[in-house]
Amino acid sequence: MSTRHILLGLLAGGPSHGYDLKRRHDDHFPQARPLAYGQVYTTLQRLVRDGLAEVAGTDADGGPERTLYRLTAAGSREVGDWSGQVTAPAPFVTNEIFAKVVVAILTGGDPAAHLRAQRAAHLARMRELTALKTAPDASLATVLAADYALHHLDADLRWMTTTQDRLTSLTALTAEVDRA
Amino acid sequence: MTNHPAPLVAARDLVKAHGRTPALRGASLELGAGEIVAVTGPSGSGKSTLLHCLAGIVRPDAGSVTYGGERLDRLPERRLSALRRTEFGVVFQFGQLIPELTALDNVALPLMLAGTARGAAQESAGEWLERFGAREHAGLRPGELSGGQAQRVALARALVTGPRVVFADEPTGALDSLAGEQAMTALVRAARASGAAVLVVTHDAQVAAYADREVRLRDGAPAGLEVGA
Numbered sequence: 508m509s510t511r512h513i514l515l516g517l518l519a520g521g522p523s524h525g526y527d528l529k530r531r532h533d534d535h536f537p538q539a540r541p542l543a544y545g546q547v548y549t550t551l552q553r554l555v556r557d558g559l560a561e562v563a564g565t566d567a568d569g570g571p572e573r574t575l576y577r578l579t580a581a582g583s584r585e586v587g588d589w590s591g592q593v594t595a596p597a598p599f600v601t602n603e604i605f606a607k608v609v610v611a612i613l614t615g616g617d618p619a620a621h622l623r624a625q626r627a628a629h630l631a632r633m634r635e636l637t638a639l640k641t642a643p644d645a646s647l648a649t650v651l652a653a654d655y656a657l658h659h660l661d662a663d664l665r666w667m668t669t670t671q672d673r674l675t676s677l678t679a680l681t682a683e684v685d686r687a
Numbered sequence: 688m689t690n691h692p693a694p695l696v697a698a699r700d701l702v703k704a705h706g707r708t709p710a711l712r713g714a715s716l717e718l719g720a721g722e723i724v725a726v727t728g729p730s731g732s733g734k735s736t737l738l739h740c741l742a743g744i745v746r747p748d749a750g751s752v753t754y755g756g757e758r759l760d761r762l763p764e765r766r767l768s769a770l771r772r773t774e775f776g777v778v779f780q781f782g783q784l785i786p787e788l789t790a791l792d793n794v795a796l797p798l799m800l801a802g803t804a805r806g807a808a809q810e811s812a813g814e815w816l817e818r819f820g821a822r823e824h825a826g827l828r829p830g831e832l833s834g835g836q837a838q839r840v841a842l843a844r845a846l847v848t849g850p851r852v853v854f855a856d857e858p859t860g861a862l863d864s865l866a867g868e869q870a871m872t873a874l875v876r877a878a879r880a881s882g883a884a885v886l887v888v889t890h891d892a893q894v895a896a897y898a899d900r901e902v903r904l905r906d907g908a909p910a911g912l913e914v915g916a
């Protein structure tokens with residue numbers, strides 16, 4: 508995830524200050540980890556250093572003075588390039604559930620029991636997400652984020668079911684070989 | 688299931704074979720009043736047969752099915768079909784609407800069969816179509832509806848009599864994901880509003896996520912733990 512490009516994307520809508528960017532980030536990515544203020548300011552400073560954003564003035568708005576930032580032409584090109592780039596389909600298989608199943612097999616654990624318990628946890632989370640996205644007042648951002656998470660959890664569940672079937676048929680085969 | 692102390696529908700140790708093929712081998716399930724339960728499992732795990740036994744559509748070879756404490760599997764056919772008409776609503780994968788009737792008359796039909804006059808039945812049917820976002824299709828015949836529209840009409844028909852239990856067998860199986868989502872959202876909202884319990888059979892975890900809990904079947908019997916909210 509590129510916080511840098513997301514901030515550039517948010518700045519494309521017009522000059523903003525750090526607090527506003529953080530708030531808009533959390534609105535547009537409702538299921539993401541909320542952005543820390545510190546991270547917003549450090550990233551903004553780097554964007555200025557790299558010529559992708561610049562200080563557009565200050566805005567007091569009744570409260571303390573806040574620095575406004577805006578996109579530069581280079582920043583606008585950069586965010587356009589980034590959002591148009593095809594993302595490399597995950598080149599490595601790194602997933603904690605996958606790793607735990609492999610380790611359970613290596614250590615003589617009970618991968619089937621583990622997969623059943625994991626299914627329960629996945630479905631509980633899927634229920635929460637379904638309730639979120641079907642609430643009458645759900646925002647588009649919430650629906651999109653919940654859809655994304657639901658489809659990925661569903662993909663995990665499919666893999667888990669296939670793995671369970673594979674392990675069951677392997678166990679049956681091993682038992683047959685042992686008997687022979 | 689702390690909210691549902693006495694089950695409305697309960698199946699115990701059901702056994703059922705289709706010819707020589709066993710479909711259920713000791714399946715049990717409880718459904719509380721107003722509860723939404725998903726029955727999931729791979730093809731051939733017996734989930735549709737379980738639904739058919741619970742809804743009184745087929746009788747099990749062994750085991751018991753109770754509805755409100757009464758043995759459903761022992762009821763004479765006439766009482767069973769009266770019960771199915773008044774207390775149960777059923778939806779299948781392909782809505783199974785009557786092709787010659789308009790959407791409105793399809794929904795009004797269960798009320799008319801139960802003795803409601805045509806005008807009153809149509810009025811009520813119109814309200815249910817509205818709740819399922821299908822009022823504008825009232826005058827169309829099933830052949831003129833999309834899969835999603837037809838399924839929402841079928842759901843309205845299942846709920847029009849105010850059933851205490853809705854049985855839905857793969858209700859989104861023939862729909863694309865957005866139409867399926869609309870159908871499930873409408874079904875859950877309507878069931879919650881009317882207090883109907885829902886038993887939904889599905890192979891799709893995203894559909895199961897609309898339910899309060901999941902009962903997973905494998906080879907006609909429960910597969911390990913029940914997965915609850």
